[in-house]
Amino acid sequence: MQLNRPFATVTPTLDGDVLAVLASADATFTISQVQRILATGSGEGIRKVLNRLTAQGVVLHDQVGRTNTYRLNTEHLAAEPIMALAQLNSTFLERLEKHLNGWLTTLRYAAVFGSAATGHMKLESDIDLFLVRAADTGHDGNEAWEERVTELARLVTAWTGNDGRIVEYTEDELRAAAAAGEPLLRDVAKQGLTIAGTRSWLNAQLRPAAKRS
Template identity: 50%
Template sequence: MESWQVPPVYAAVFGSVARGEMTEDSDLDLLLIRPDGADDDRWETQVDELAVEVARWTGNDTRPLEFTEAELAGRAYDEAVLHDVARGGLTVAGSRAWLTGHLRKRKG
């Protein structure tokens, strides 16, 4: 992901993969936080290419869950899946502290 033209602000693998419970029928769940103002077409191309490559490497479907920074700021506190990622996800890009900091903020 470091070679991406539009790198994610944060990325993590979560779910059965992160728990060490992946089977041949499992989906590979990936959280991607896109920087605000990023080129939508370039971002989508990168995500699509990643999903194809990971599926090719693992033989499992890849399920990217995507948020922009603004979406994260507005919804993070109430999104259970984000709390799951913060507790047990495997960070691939960015900082877990950055994510957990956003989860503590309640928009008011």
């Protein structure tokens, strides 16, 4: 799936993209506003979609002067599943956060990065996860950690259909990579979506290396 195009999981048509816009805010939209947000689809195509959805009662149409406006009918029977689909990205992040909470003190930091974080996913995109493991977990901790990482990758694929690509660091490895100027760390710090730990902790690990450079 594409987290940035949640309705594409059930329909590849323009209808899904238009519904995603209408479900994004409790507001009215003109055809030109929908077109600017989507940056795809012609004005005529969007108008036809809105007319179809209005005929189904899912969209409410009003006219102010010569301007046609549209909004999602939140009282419609289909409104709840429509809004649930529109929120798939946040639902995914919430599931990740809840799952990683069970890792307790073995995990210092985690983030989603790459196209899943920047909103540029394609259908075949991996979902990139960045994990920092706490120090001193011992041999038994190694085995438990590996099992958790394997299960996390499985869950990401089960939830989304995309491969989960997990990049792991220990705390010491993170500091060494930061000192070496590893570009991936800059990407995570700049664009990553934190799902465990705090961004301030990550920045604190990277800051000394930044000062030396």
